[in-house]
Amino acid sequence: ILEHMPENKKLLPSHPPVPLVALADGEEGIVISFAGGRELAGRLAGLGISLSAKIRMLRNSSGLIMVRVGDTRIALGHGEAEKISVYRTETVAEPAEAPVPAPAKRILVALAGQPNVGKSTVFNILTGLTQHVGNWPGKTVEKKEGAYACREGDLCIVDLPGTYSLTAFSEEERVARDFILDESPDVIVLLANAAALERSLYLLTELLLLGPPVLVAVNMIDVAETQGIRIDIHALEHALGVPVVGMVAKKNQGLRELINRIISLAQGETSYHPRRPEIAADHRHIYMEIKGKLAKHLSDHPRHDWLATKLMEGDAEVSKMIAAAIPPEAWAYLQGILVQHEDSLHAVVGGRYDWIEAATRSAVSRFRMGQVVITDRLDHILTRPRYGIPILLAVFAGVFFVTYKVGYPMQKGLEWLVSALAQRLEPMLAPFSPWVKGLVVDGVIGGAGSVLTFLPILVIFFAVLALLEDVGYMARAAFVMDRFMHLIGLHGKSVIPMCLGFGCNVPAVLGTRIVESKKERLLTIFLSPFIPCTARLAVLTFVTAAVFATQAAIISWSLLAGNILLLGLTGMTINRFLLKDEPQPFIMELPLYHKPDPRTIAMVIWIRTIAFIKRAGTVILGVSVLVWVLSYFPHGRVEDSLLAAFGHIIEPLGRPLGLDWKMMTALVTSIVAKENAVATLGVLYGVGDQGLMQVLPAVMTPASALSFLVVHMLFIPCAATVVVMKQELGNWRWFGASFALMLGLSFILGFAAYRLALVIGL
Numbered sequence: 001i002l003e004h005m006p007e008n009k010k011l012l013p014s015h016p017p018v019p020l021v022a023l024a025d026g027e028e029g030i031v032i033s034f035a036g037g038r039e040l041a042g043r044l045a046g047l048g049i050s051l052s053a054k055i056r057m058l059r060n061s062s063g064l065i066m067v068r069v070g071d072t073r074i075a076l077g078h079g080e081a082e083k084i085s086v087y088r089t090e091t092v093a094e095p096a097e098a099p100v101p102a103p104a105k106r107i108l109v110a111l112a113g114q115p116n117v118g119k120s121t122v123f124n125i126l127t128g129l130t131q132h133v134g135n136w137p138g139k140t141v142e143k144k145e146g147a148y149a150c151r152e153g154d155l156c157i158v159d160l161p162g163t164y165s166l167t168a169f170s171e172e173e174r175v176a177r178d179f180i181l182d183e184s185p186d187v188i189v190l191l192a193n194a195a196a197l198e199r200s201l202y203l204l205t206e207l208l209l210l211g212p213p214v215l216v217a218v219n220m221i222d223v224a225e226t227q228g229i230r231i232d233i234h235a236l237e238h239a240l241g242v243p244v245v246g247m248v249a250k251k252n253q254g255l256r257e258l259i260n261r262i263i264s265l266a267q268g269e270t271s272y273h274p275r276r277p278e279i280a281a282d283h284r285h286i287y288m289e290i291k292g293k294l295a296k297h298l299s300d301h302p303r304h305d306w307l308a309t310k311l312m313e314g315d316a317e318v319s320k321m322i323a324a325a326i327p328p329e330a331w332a333y334l335q336g337i338l339v340q341h342e343d344s345l346h347a348v349v350g351g352r353y354d355w356i357e358a359a360t361r362s363a364v365s366r367f368r369m370g371q372v373v374i375t376d377r378l379d380h381i382l383t384r385p386r387y388g389i390p391i392l393l394a395v396f397a398g399v400f401f402v403t404y405k406v407g408y409p410m411q412k413g414l415e416w417l418v419s420a421l422a423q424r425l426e427p428m429l430a431p432f433s434p435w436v437k438g439l440v441v442d443g444v445i446g447g448a449g450s451v452l453t454f455l456p457i458l459v460i461f462f463a464v465l466a467l468l469e470d471v472g473y474m475a476r477a478a479f480v481m482d483r484f485m486h487l488i489g490l491h492g493k494s495v496i497p498m499c500l501g502f503g504c505n506v507p508a509v510l511g512t513r514i515v516e517s518k519k520e521r522l523l524t525i526f527l528s529p530f531i532p533c534t535a536r537l538a539v540l541t542f543v544t545a546a547v548f549a550t551q552a553a554i555i556s557w558s559l560l561a562g563n564i565l566l567l568g569l570t571g572m573t574i575n576r577f578l579l580k581d582e583p584q585p586f587i588m589e590l591p592l593y594h595k596p597d598p599r600t601i602a603m604v605i606w607i608r609t610i611a612f613i614k615r616a617g618t619v620i621l622g623v624s625v626l627v628w629v630l631s632y633f634p635h636g637r638v639e640d641s642l643l644a645a646f647g648h649i650i651e652p653l654g655r656p657l658g659l660d661w662k663m664m665t666a667l668v669t670s671i672v673a674k675e676n677a678v679a680t681l682g683v684l685y686g687v688g689d690q691g692l693m694q695v696l697p698a699v700m701t702p703a704s705a706l707s708f709l710v711v712h713m714l715f716i717p718c719a720a721t722v723v724v725m726k727q728e729l730g731n732w733r734w735f736g737a738s739f740a741l742m743l744g745l746s747f748i749l750g751f752a753a754y755r756l757a758l759v760i761g762l
Contacts, residue, residue, distance in 0.1 A: 017032055017033075017085045017086065017087055018085070018086060018087075018088065019081065019082045019083075019084065019085055019086075020055065020057075020065070020067070020076075020081040020082070020084040020085070020086055021060065021065065021078060021081045021082050023057040023060065023086065023088070024057060024060060025057055025058065025059060025060055025061075026056070026057065027056070027057050027088060028054060028055065028056045028057070028088070028089050029054075029055050029057075029086030029087055029088050029089055030052060030053070030054060030055075030086055030087045030089055031049060031050065031051055031052065031053045031055055031084060031085070031086055032051065032052075032085050032086060032087055033051070033084075033085045034051075034083060034084060034085070035083040035085075036080070036083040038313070038314035038345050039314075040080065040083065041345055041346070041349070042165070042167050042313060042314070042345060042349075043164075043165075044080075044084070045165070045202070045345075045349040045352075046114075046164030046165035046167075046202060046203075047069070047072065047074050047164060047199065048069040048070055048072050048074070048196075048198065048199040048202065049067075049069055049074065049084065050346070050349045050350060050352075050353050051346050051349070051350055052350065052353070053069055053070075053353070054069070054070075054089070055067050055068070055069050055084075055086060056068045056069075058073065058376070058379070059379070059383060059384075061384070064078075064383065064384075064385070064479065064480075064482065065077070065078060065080075065081040066379070066383060066479070066590065067081075069199070070196060070198045070199055072196045072199045073375070073379075073590040073591075073592070074590065075475075075478075075479045075482075075590050077482070106153060106154050106155075106156060107153055107154070107155050107156065107186045107187065107262065107263065107266045108156050108158070108183065108185040108186045108187075109155050109156065109157045109158065109185060109186065109187050109188075109189060109262055109266075110158050110160055110179065110180060110183075110185040110187070110188045110189070110212070111123055111157055111158065111159045111160060111189050111191065112160045112163075112176060112180075112188055112189065112190050112191070112203065112207065113160075113162060113190055113191030113192065113200070113203065114162060114163065114164050114193070114199070114200055114202075114203055115162035115163075115164075115591075116162075116193065116472070116591035117162075117191045117192060117193040117200060117219055117220070118191060118193070118219040118220055118249045118250070119159065119162060119191045120159070120600060121219075121249045121250055121597055121599070121600050122191060122217070122219070122247075122249045122255070122258075123144060123146060123157065123159040124599065124600060124603045125249065125252065125255060125599065126146065126148045126155075126157060126255065126259075127146020127147060127148060127157055128146075144158070144159035145157070145158050145159070146159070148259065150259060150263075153263065155259070155262065155263075158179065158185070160175070160176040160179060160180075161173075161175055161176055163176050163203070164202070164203065165202065165203060165206060166180075166203070166206045166207070166210075167310070167313060167315050174317070177210075180207070180210050180211075180212065181210065184211060184212055185212050186212065186213075186266040187212065187213055187214075187215055187262050187265050187266050188207055188210075188212050188213070188214045188215070189214075189215050189217055189258070189262065190203060190204050190207060190214055190215070190216050190217065191217050191219050192204075192216055192217065192218050192219065193219060193220055193223075194218045194219060194220045194221045194223065194224035194229065194231055194246075195220055195223045195224040195227055195229060195592060197218065197224075197229075197231065197360060197364060198353075198356050198357070198360055198364075201216075201356045201359070201360070202352060202353075202356065204216060204240070204242075205276075205277045205352040205355060205356070208242075208274050208276050208277070209276065209303065209305055209306040209309060210303065210306060211302065211303060213242070213265050213266075213272050214242050214274065215242065215243045215244075215245065215258075215261055215262060215265055216236075216237075216240065216242055216243070216244045216245070217244075217245045217247050217254070217258055218231060218233065218236070218244060218245065218246050218247065219247045219248070219249050220247075220248065220249075220594075221246050221247065221248050221253075221254075222248045222251070223592065223594055228366055229364065229365070229366055230364070230365040230366075231246065231363060231364055231365075232362070232363045232364075232365075233245070233246040233363075235362050235363040236359065236360070236363035236364075239275070239358070239359040239360070239361075239362065239363055240274065240275060240359050241272075241273045241274040241275040242272065242274045243261050243264075243265055243270055243272070245257050245258045245261055250597040250599065250600070275355075275359070276305075276355075277351050277352045277354075277355035277356075278351050278355065279309075279312070279347050279348060279351045280346075280347040280348075280350045280351045280354070282347065283312070283341065283343075283344055283347030283348075286312070286337060286341050286344060286347075287308055287309070287312065287347075289337065290308040290311055290312065290334060290337060291304050291305060291307075291308040293330060293333065293334060294307050294308055294322070294326075296330075297325070297326040297327065297330050298322075298325060298326065307322060309348055311334065311338065312338070312341075312344035312345065312347065312348050313344075313345050313348055314338075314344075314345055322334075374593060375592045375593045378593055379476070379590070382473070382476050382480070383476055383479055383480055383590075384480075385480055388476065388479075388480035389480055389481070389484070392477050392480060392481070395468070395473075396502075399460070399461065399464050399502075402460055402464070406456075406460065407456045407457040407460045407541070410456035411455075411456050411457060411541075411542070412693070414452070414455065414456065415692075415693060418445060418452065421445060422441050422445045425440060425441060425445070426441055429441070434636065435632060435636065438628065438632055439625065439628060439629075439632075444621065444625065452613075455609070455613075457534065457537070457538045457541060458534045458535075458538065458608075458609065459605060459609055461502060461534045461537070462534075462604065462605045462608045462609060463601065463605050465499070465502065466600075466601045466604040466605060467596055467601055468499075470596045470597060470600055470601055471593055471594065471595070471596050472590075472591040472592060472593045472594060473593075474495075474499060475590050475591060476590065477495055477499065478494075478495040479590065481495045487568070487571075487572060488523075488527075488567075488568055488571030488572050488575055490520050490523060490524060490571065490575075494512070494520065494523075494524045497509070497512045497524060497528065498524070498527070498528065498531050501528050501531030501532075501533060502531060502532070502533065502534065502537070505528055505529055505531065505533045505717055505718070505721040508528045508531060508533075509525050509528050509721060509724045509725055509728055512524045512525050512528070512728065521728075522729065522734060523571060523574060523575060525725060525728050525729055525738075526574065526729075526734065526737075526738050527567050527570060527571050528721075528725075529717040529721060529725070529738070529742055530563055530564075530566060530567035530570065530714070531563075531567070532560060532563055532713055533674065535674035535675045535718070536674050536712065536713055537560075538675065538678075539674060539675065539677050539678055539709075539712060540556055540559060540560075540709055540712075540713065541556065542678055542692075542693070543678075543696065543700075543705055543708070543709055544556050544705075544709070545693070546692070546693045546696040546697060547696055547697055547700050547702060547705040548702060548705070555706070555709075559709055559710065559713055562710075562749075563713055563714070566714070566745070566749075570741070627643065627665075627669060627676075627679070627680050627683045627684070628683045630642045630643035630646075631643040631644070631683055631684055643665060643684070644661065646665065647661030647662060647664060647665045648661050650664050650665075650668070651664060653747070656751050656754075657704075657707045657708075657711065657747065657750045657751050657754050658701070658703055658704035658707045658754040659704060659707060659708060659711070659750075660704075662680075662681065662684040662685065662699075663681070663700075663704070663708050665680060665684065666678075666680040666681050666684070666708075667708075667711060667712060667715055670712065670715065670718070671715075671716050671718065671722075674712075674717075674718050677712055678692065681696070685699055702757060702762045703754055703757035703758050703762055704754065706753050706754065706757045706762065707750045707751070707753050707754035707757070708750075710746070710749050710750045710753040711746045711747065711749075711750035712746075713746075714742060714745050714746035714749060714750075715742065715743070715746045716739060716742055716743055716746075717742070722739075725738065
C-alpha cells in the first residue's frame, strides 16, 4: 500500500495505524485495512472507500461520523467507522494544473447510475408523459419505462434502480444486474456525477464486464465547476475507450447529443473499444486460473471474466449459481483457491480504483480545493444534533403551517365550487326519478366530490416532500435522526421511508427496500402505518376545522404528536421483546445540496396528483356510489336501508367510543381508501348541496369527533397499503400481528380519548 501511495501524501512517522473514529474533524488518513468481512468491504468500495483511498474526517461528534472520499460525502455508523483502519497523513499542496479547454429501429436503452446523479431528471425529460410505472415481475422494486421517438427510430428507455454496484446486496442491485444479463439492452447509458466522477465510474467498471455497449453521460457539469472541478470530456472518452457526453440535464444541455450518440452506438457507427479494468497485479494469476477453470466447465457462458470477478468479490448469488452448474470437484478446487486468497476482494477493488485514477488523471482538473463550499457550511448546522433535530421538526411544522394557512382556504373555495355544482344540477335533475337525483347529488358529488376538495392539501404535501428530496435534505434528516432511531431498533435510513409515509403509506412501505437488515426492514414496515398519510391528514384537517374551529390547530397537533409518540413506544416494545438481531451498518451517501429542479419537482407532483385524481375517479367514486346505493335501497330512506342494517350490526362496537352507526360505517369504508371516510359521511348525512363542512358540527359532538379522529388515525390502513405490506412482509404471522395491533390500539385509544373529552368537558 505504502509503495503505491501518491507522492503528495506522506505518513506522519510517529503515528501507528488507528481506527477511523480516532481522526478529529479536518484530519485525513489513508485506508489500510477493514474488519467486518467481505460484505462490508464490498459495500464501502461502491461508495469509494477502498484500500489506499484518502479519507478526510468532516464530522466526528456525538456518535455521528461524516467523511469525504474524493468528492463524495458519506455518513457512517460509529460501529462501521471503528472497523476501518487508517494511517494519519499530512498533505503537501499540489500545484494546480493548467485548465484543459473542453472541446428507424427500436433501440432498448438501459439507464443506469448511482443514486443522486440526476438519472430521474434525464428519464423524465426524455420520456415525458410516455412513461409507465409498475413493478418488476416478481419484485417490489419500482419499474420505469418510457419511449422517445425521433427520426432515426424509437428508443425504449428503461430506468434501472439507482445502485452503487452490481453485487446483490439489495433488491435494487439484483434487479439492475438481472435486467442487463437477461435482456441484453442495445445500449447502457451510465449517468455519472461530474462533481464525484471517480465514485460514479465505479459502476462503469462492472458494467463493462456484462457485454452490452456502454455510453457515459457526465451530468451536473455546472455543479462541478462551482466546486472548481473541470472535466475534459474528450480526454475522458479517450482514456475510457467508450463514448462520453457532457450534460447539464436540468437545463436541457447535452440531451440532443446524448440521443445522437445512443443511436450511433446502437447502429455500430461509433468506435467502441473499452479499456476494461484489471485485477491488481499480485492477484492477476489467481484471476486467470479461476477464469480458465470456469471457461472449461461453463463453455456456453459468454461472460467468464465477469463470473471470475464476482467469485473473487465473494458474491453469494453468483457463487451459488456456479456451485450448482459445475462438477463438485471443480467447485471444491475453486473454493480452495478463494480460501487461500481471502483478500481477493481488495485485489478486485484496488484494480478498479487504479483504473479509475488512471482514466481521470488527465481528464479532471481541480482548483480552489481548500475552499469551503455551500454544502460544508449548511452541513455544519444541519447535521449537528443540537441544531439538526430542531430544524427538522421546524421543517415539518412549517409544512403543517402552510397547509392550514394556504391549503385550508383553498379547500374551502373548492368545496364551495363543488356545492355550487350540486345546486346547479339539482333543478336540472328534477324531471328524473328521485333516485337519479340522489345518486348524482348525494352519491357522486356529495361523496367523491367531497374527497376532491382534499386536492390543495395533497398538492402542498407532494410539493414540499419532492422539494426536500430534490435539494438533498432528506439524507441529512436520516443522518441526524440515526441516534434517535436506534432507540426503537432502527437506524437513520428508516427515517426516509417514514417521511415518505407523510405523503402516502404505500411508497413508505416500498421505500423500506433501502434498509438492508431484514429485522430493521420488518420493523420499519410494521411501524409505517403509524405515519399519518396525506389522506389521513386531510381528513384530520377537514374534521377538526369543521367541528373544533379555533381549536383545530391544537387538536391536530396533539393527535399528530400522539401518533408519533405511539410509533416510538411500539417500536421500542417490539424491538426489546420480539426482534433481537445484530444491528446493521449505517452507511449512506450524503449528496451535495443543489438548487431544486422545477421540472423534476413538477413531474413528481403531477404523477402523484394524477394518481390521486384517478383513484378519486375510480375507487373512491365506486365506493361512494356503492355506499349511496346501499343507503338508498330498498325503501329510499337511509334509516331503513341495507347499509343501515349493516351499520346497526357494528354500532355496539362504536357505542363505548361515542360513534353512531354512520361513523362506524365511514371507518369501515375507509379501508378501501382513507378519503372514503369523508365521502361516506357526506353520503350518509345527505349533505347534498350544503357541504359537509356545514353539516358536521350539527351531527358530531366534540367528544365523538375526537374519538372518531383517533380511531381513524390508527385504524387499519387502506387496501393498497395492506396489499404492499403483505407483499413486503412475506409472512402471514407478522402481517396478521400488524393488522390486529392497529385494530386493537385504535379502539382502545379511541375509547380513552372519548372518555377524556367528556371528563374535561370538550
